Amino acid sequence: MGEEKRYWRDYQKDIPDGPFFYVRSCIRQTFTPGAETMLLKILTGYLGLDVYEDPRHTCCSGIGYHTDVVPLETTMTIIARQLSLMQEDGYENLLVSCVTSFGLYNEVLDIWHHFPEKLEQTRRYLREATGRDFALPKAVIHTSDIVYKHRSRLAGMMKYRMVDRQSGRPLRMVDHVGCHYAKIFPAKGIGGAEFPQVLSGLAAPWGGISVDYSERRHCCGFGFRQYLLKDNRSYSVSHSKVKLESMAPHHPDLILTNCPGCCMFLDRWQYTIAEIEGRTYDDAGRGIPVLSYEELAALLLGENPWDIGLQMHQVQVESLMDKIGIEYDASQKYLGDRGQYIGCPQKPDVLLA
Amino acid sequence: MKDFGFKPVRPNVIDLATVQNRTWTDILRLHPEMRSCISCGACAAVCPNNNELTKMSVRRTIIELRHGLPLTSEWQNCQMCNRCSLVCPKGLNTRSIFFRLNTFEALNDHNQTNAEPTNRK
Amino acid sequence: MNSNHNDTIIIGTGIAGLTAAAELSARGRKVLMLEKNDSTGGHVGQWSVCFPFGISGRELAESILPQSNANVSIRTRSTASAISTLPDGSLSVSCTDGTAHSARTVLLASGYGMFDARLKEELGYGIYPGVLTSEDIERQWQKGERPLAGHSNPRFAIVHCVGSRDLKCNIRHCSKVCCMVGVKMATEIRQRYPDSQVTNYYMDLRMFDNGYEELYHDAQLNYNVQFVRGRISEVAPTNDGRLYIRAEDTLLGKPLRDKVDALVLMIGMSAHEPLHVDGEPMNRSINGFVGTASPVQINLTATPGLFVAGAAKGPMNITEVLADARAAAAETDKYLSR
Numbered sequence: 001m002g003e004e005k006r007y008w009r010d011y012q013k014d015i016p017d018g019p020f021f022y023v024r025s026c027i028r029q030t031f032t033p034g035a036e037t038m039l040l041k042i043l044t045g046y047l048g049l050d051v052y053e054d055p056r057h058t059c060c061s062g063i064g065y066h067t068d069v070v071p072l073e074t075t076m077t078i079i080a081r082q083l084s085l086m087q088e089d090g091y092e093n094l095l096v097s098c099v100t101s102f103g104l105y106n107e108v109l110d111i112w113h114h115f116p117e118k119l120e121q122t123r124r125y126l127r128e129a130t131g132r133d134f135a136l137p138k139a140v141i142h143t144s145d146i147v148y149k150h151r152s153r154l155a156g157m158m159k160y161r162m163v164d165r166q167s168g169r170p171l172r173m174v175d176h177v178g179c180h181y182a183k184i185f186p187a188k189g190i191g192g193a194e195f196p197q198v199l200s201g202l203a204a205p206w207g208g209i210s211v212d213y214s215e216r217r218h219c220c221g222f223g224f225r226q227y228l229l230k231d232n233r234s235y236s237v238s239h240s241k242v243k244l245e246s247m248a249p250h251h252p253d254l255i256l257t258n259c260p261g262c263c264m265f266l267d268r269w270q271y272t273i274a275e276i277e278g279r280t281y282d283d284a285g286r287g288i289p290v291l292s293y294e295e296l297a298a299l300l301l302g303e304n305p306w307d308i309g310l311q312m313h314q315v316q317v318e319s320l321m322d323k324i325g326i327e328y329d330a331s332q333k334y335l336g337d338r339g340q341y342i343g344c345p346q347k348p349d350v351l352l353a
Numbered sequence: 354m355k356d357f358g359f360k361p362v363r364p365n366v367i368d369l370a371t372v373q374n375r376t377w378t379d380i381l382r383l384h385p386e387m388r389s390c391i392s393c394g395a396c397a398a399v400c401p402n403n404n405e406l407t408k409m410s411v412r413r414t415i416i417e418l419r420h421g422l423p424l425t426s427e428w429q430n431c432q433m434c435n436r437c438s439l440v441c442p443k444g445l446n447t448r449s450i451f452f453r454l455n456t457f458e459a460l461n462d463h464n465q466t467n468a469e470p471t472n473r474k
Numbered sequence: 475m476n477s478n479h480n481d482t483i484i485i486g487t488g489i490a491g492l493t494a495a496a497e498l499s500a501r502g503r504k505v506l507m508l509e510k511n512d513s514t515g516g517h518v519g520q521w522s523v524c525f526p527f528g529i530s531g532r533e534l535a536e537s538i539l540p541q542s543n544a545n546v547s548i549r550t551r552s553t554a555s556a557i558s559t560l561p562d563g564s565l566s567v568s569c570t571d572g573t574a575h576s577a578r579t580v581l582l583a584s585g586y587g588m589f590d591a592r593l594k595e596e597l598g599y600g601i602y603p604g605v606l607t608s609e610d611i612e613r614q615w616q617k618g619e620r621p622l623a624g625h626s627n628p629r630f631a632i633v634h635c636v637g638s639r640d641l642k643c644n645i646r647h648c649s650k651v652c653c654m655v656g657v658k659m660a661t662e663i664r665q666r667y668p669d670s671q672v673t674n675y676y677m678d679l680r681m682f683d684n685g686y687e688e689l690y691h692d693a694q695l696n697y698n699v700q701f702v703r704g705r706i707s708e709v710a711p712t713n714d715g716r717l718y719i720r721a722e723d724t725l726l727g728k729p730l731r732d733k734v735d736a737l738v739l740m741i742g743m744s745a746h747e748p749l750h751v752d753g754e755p756m757n758r759s760i761n762g763f764v765g766t767a768s769p770v771q772i773n774l775t776a777t778p779g780l781f782v783a784g785a786a787k788g789p790m791n792i793t794e795v796l797a798d799a800r801a802a803a804a805e806t807d808k809y810l811s812r
Contacts, residue, residue, distance in 0.1 A: 186595075194595040214710045214718040234359040241361045249713040275355040367723055369673065369732035370629075389694040392703070392725045416726050419700070443691075 011182075011192035015149045016139055019050035021091035023082060025098030026059050028260035032292070034309020035260075039097060039143055039294040046157055046301060047150050051095060054085045062100040066224040072111075073125065076118065079108050080126040084134035092138040095146070099259035102142045103180025106188050109136065140188070142181060144258035144293050148190055148198045155205040159302030162208030164253075165325035171208040171253040175199035176243065176266060178259025179219050193217075199256050199293060206300060208253075215246035220262040221269065240269035247288065248281040254320055255290040263292045271314045274350035287315035287351045299326060306332050315351060367420050374421030376457045380450055387450070389443045390415050396437035396447050402430045411437050411447055418450075428454060480506040480547075480577040481810050483567050485554045488516020489792060490784025490799040491583035492539040497803030499545035503810060506575055507546060508567065510553040514539075516585055522615035524792060525658045526685040530616065534792070554584070556750045557780060565779050579806050582764060582775070582782040583799065586743035586789070589637025589645070597633065597739060598709040604717045605709060605737045607636075608655055620666070622735055627669050629734040631719055632656050633706050634676040638742030647761035649742030650789040653680045656740045657693045664697040673700040673732065675721055683791055702730065709737060743789045751777050763788040773802040781806050 022040070029036045043051045061078045064070030086094060096102040112119035126132050147154065162171040177196040182189025191197030194217070203210035221239030226232045243266065247255065257263040267290040274280050274287065282288050290313065291299070298308045299321070305328050310317045321328055336342040380387055396411035397403045403410055407430040414428045431451035438448045482498060484491045487509040495505045507514075514535065518524065521531030529537075539546065553570045557580060560566055566576040591599035591607050599605045606614075606621065614621050622628045634656050638649040653676070660672045679701070681687045693699040708720040716733045723730045745762040748755040757765035757776050764786045767774040773781050783802035784795040 192595065194598070195601060212711050214712055216710055217708060230358055233357070234362055237359065238361045238364070242364060272357060273361060276357065276360050278354070365728065367726070367728050367730040369730060386695060388698060389691055391694075391701075413726065416723070420723070420726075420730075422726075422728075 011187060011190060011197075013145070013188065013190065014139070015141055015145050016093050017049065018093060019052065019091055020093045020095035020141070021086040021089060021137075022051045022053045022095045023057055023060065023097065023101060024053070025101065025260045026063070027100075027264060028098065028292075031260070031264050032295070032309050032312045034307060034312065035292055035295050035298075036097065038298040038303060038308050041303075042154070042294060042297055042301070043095075043143070043146060046154065047146070049146070052089060052091060054089055057082050057085055060098070060101040060104055062098070062104040063224060063228075065104065066100070067228055068225070073121070075104065076108050076111070076122045077125045077129065079105060080122045080134045081130060081132065083137060084126065084130070084132040086137065087133075087135045092135075094137040094140045095143060096140060097143045097260075099142065099178030099181045100261060102140065102188075103178075103184050105137075105140050106185050109140065110185070112136070142189075142198075142258070144181070144198050145190060147293050147297060148201055151202050151205045154297055154301070155207075158206065158297075158300040160300045160324050160326055162203065162206045162253075162296075162300065162324065164323050166323075171320075171323065172211050172251060173200075173203045173208050173254055173256050174211050174213055174247045174250060174252040175216070175256045176220055176259075176262050178257070178262050181258060199258055202256070202293060202296075206296075211250045211252060213246045213250055215243050218243050218246070220257075220259075220265050222259075222261040222265050227265070236265065237269045237272055240265055241273055244270065244273070244281045244288070251283070252288055253323060254296070255288050256296060257290060257292050260292065263290055266290045267314045271348060271351055275348070278350070280351065284319070285351070286319055289313070289315050289317045289320045291317070291320075299324075302326075304328070304332075306335070307337075367422060369420070372421040374419060376454075377418045377421065379457045380418065380453070383453070384446060384449060386443070387415070387445055390419075390445060391443065392416060393442060395440045395442060399436040399440050401432060401434060401436070402427075406430075411451075414454075415447070415450070424458075480504045480575070482506075482579040482581055482806055483508060483565070483575055483577045484581045484583055485567065486516065486583035486585055486784075486786070487514035487548060487550075488583060488585045488784065488795075489518045489535055489538060490585065490786070490795045490802075491516070491581070492535060493796050493799035494581055494583060494783055494803040494806070495543075495546050496539045497800055498806060499543050501803075501807050503545065503807065505546045506577065507548040508552040508554050508569065508575070509548060509550045512550055514548060514550070517588070517609075518792060520609070520616055521612045523658070523662060525654060525689065527792075531612075532616070538796075554749065557777070558752050559777065559779075563779065565777075579779045579781060579809055581802055581806055582749070582780065582786050583784050583802075584746060584749075584786045586763070586785045587746055589643070589649075589741040589744050591636055591739050591741050593643050594636055594640075594739075596708055597636065597706065597737070598717070599739060602709060602711060602717055602737075604735060605739065607739045607741045608652070608659060609741060611659065611738055615662075615666075622667070625735050627671065628667055628736065629716075629732065630660075630663050630667075630670055630672045630736050630738060631706065631717075631732060631734045632660055632672065632674045632738045632740065634674065634679075634740045635705070636739040636741050637744065639677070645742065645744065647742075647789065648680065650680070650682070651791045652740040652742060654683070654686050654689065654791070656738075657681070657686075657690050657699070659738060659740075660699040661689070661693045661697045664693075664699060671700070672697075673702055673734075675702050675704055675706050677703070677705055683793065704730065706737070743785060745788075746786070751775075751780065759788065761788050773798070773805045779809065781809075 043049050061070045061075045065075040182193045186192040200210035221236040226236040270287040311333050334344045394412045408427040409430045410426040413426045435448045481503040484507045518531040519535040555570045556568045564578045565580045568574045681690050704721040704724045706719050706721045710718045712718045721730045759765040764782045783799040
């Protein structure tokens with residue numbers, strides 16, 4: 001995937017070094033809470049960035065907005081409240097860890113830019129509801145932008161590389177960049193919408209190979225209303241299937257994502273497809289492990305996989321860890337932070353070959 | 354195998370890379386001029402069956418044959434009236450296609466998957 | 475300033491400039507031609523085959539103006555940068571190399587630029603080696619190269635309207651000739667690669683001039699070129715190094731996919747940045763190309779003595795350019811006779 005090509009270079013954005021006002025991802029902290037913890041550890045610990053999280057901040061309402069249950073005005077007011085907290089805390093750079101939120105923050109800022117009356121209306125609503133005022137952020141940055149920017153620095157701190165320890169073969173990675181990362185505003189994403197580099201650019205410095213595949217730009221199937229209603233889930237799983245079928249011929253060792261929703265669905269639907277159709281997309285019948293960029297970074301940095309929360313994944317990641325040669329204690333997989341047993345999911349008939 | 358109440362569907366796409374348009378090849382052997390169809394729809398407009406009394410469409414059938422797709426139009430309803438050929442600006446003998454389609458389709462077993470995929474169980 | 479006795483300066487040595495130069499020299503006028511490139515012939519000079527003439531663009535350009543002509547002198551690598559009116563009413567053309575040339579009249583025959591296909595990112599030009607523009611293919615063929623040599627049964631997809639009728643690229647106009655070029659190229663490919671498959675993806679086909687519709691019919695009937703009404707809107711690599719394309723067959727209302735070895739983009743014509751005349755940018759017409767003085771004065775600009783011919787005014791095919799350049803030459807001659 002040509003790093004030498006022109007167009008992704010055109011889509012470089014200025015990524016400040018902080019200080020950042022951080023907003024969480026609802027999906028990530030619900031389904032893979034360890035990933036959110038690890039992301040903050042990478043940002044503040046490994047990279048030493050000033051990242052502040054205000055406990056009063058809320059969901060951005062993105063999922064509600066995209067499923068037509070939250071009106072736009074409400075969404076704009078909720079976002080205005082986050083910005084108000086940011087102003088109160090003395091921050092100007094908004095750091096967003098969720099792709100849905102990232103798209104929505106940019107969309108709302110764009111609406112306010114083109115329709116100043118909507119900005120005034122939002123100011124009024126927020127004042128009436130909370131007595132607060134807010135300022136527009138200087139920059140809106142996605143957390144994967146930061147990891148991309150510091151990819152080489154992180155590579156220098158990594159204990160492991162994306163290489164098969166036995167054979168020395170670089171691991172093959174396929175990426176899936178969340179639609180709302182750059183498809184709404186190509187200039188806001190590294191590499192733009194058609195040739196995103198934000199994830200594929202991580203492979204080489206971390207020792208692996210990024211593989212381009214036909215359906216790279218296809219939606220993961222998350223699709224908001226497509227999975228919320230059971231009647232529509234067929235669409236959701238079908239989209240994931242299109243992607244997985246396009247990835248499979250390349251024999252990828254892992255799928256890398258930057259959107260908590262994509263990560264979840266490309267992972268969970270592999271199980272669903274295996275149950276319904278008996279089909280898996282790797283040679284061994286275990287499925288292709290799906291990691292988010294922060295989970296991959298934390299693994300390579302040598303963090304305990306069970307602290308990263310990899311036991312929350314549907315497709316088991318042990319095979320990937322064994323390939324890389326990552327040391328882990330299998331007996332700790334289902335132990336909590338104080339060593340207590342946290343329970344173990346029922347074993348499925350599929351994906352555990 | 355589990356039942357989740359939903360299942361993946363086969364994408365409903367024309368895949369030109371893998372298309373087998375054997376019936377179209379047979380038609381072209383008899384009527385090479387059929388290649389010059391421009392899908393203007395004059396045939397369909399005068400067809401007594403076209404989407405009025407039945408779901409037959411001459412225009413659609415020709416494109417589907419060309420792409421090697423399952424025939425979704427009720428072409429069997431052709432009454433052989435020849436109005437389609439009369440009005441074709443390219444002078445194509447469309448009636449002849451429908452006259453022979455039964456034979457071609459039977460030979461090529463073309464229509465065996467004549468079902469639109471559905472997203473619901 | 476060079477002293478000279480030229481009657482007219484022609485900016486551009488494409489087929490418009492060459493035709494006007496041939497006409498004016500036949501009428502005894504002294505002509506200086508300014509060409510920004512190393513050689514004459516313009517865009518057409520690089521085409522391998524011109525429809526409906528069946529000869530190469532180079533042959534066509536050379537047949538217009540014989541090599542040695544006592545009345546015509548040609549300066550290559552001379553890029554005109556501005557035009558100004560002198561006190562005696564004649565015009566001076568300044569070039570970027572610091573030279574200036576004057577004459578009583580100037581004929582702008584500077585043609586057009588080719589659309590930069592990289593702007594249509596979804597088509598992957600400049601990213602995937604199999605994606606070529608119409609200009610690339612014509613040049614390769616002109617040079618005797620054979621792209622995709624060694625492929626058996628190569629599949630080609632030809633995309634019409636790349637950089638034409640595209641508000642996203644701020645281009646409203648239709649480039650007129652690309653429909654014909656796309657179909658001509660399809661038949662040309664079928665002749666050069668007899669085992670090939672060619673599919674043209676069009677929004678609508680505008681086969682407006684003499685012979686065009688016949689060309690289209692011939693392409694379907696005798697060359698088995700497939701036509702799909704729809705626009706390719708995504709190109710991605712396949713795992714065997716080919717190109718995966720997505721479009722919709724809009725006549726069926728069904729999504730369509732293909733895997734092809736080469737994707738040929740019919741790139742449109744773009745207007746050059748307007749020259750400055752007496753310190754002001756020249757008037758532009760609705761399509762951004764050079765504007766003329768009135769609906770009747772189709773070769774005169776708003777500046778007396780400054781004429782315009784050919785595709786500098788907007789997309790034209792070869793036949794139209796030849797006629798327009800002759801008209802411009804006649805107008806120039808009339809002006810000089812006053």
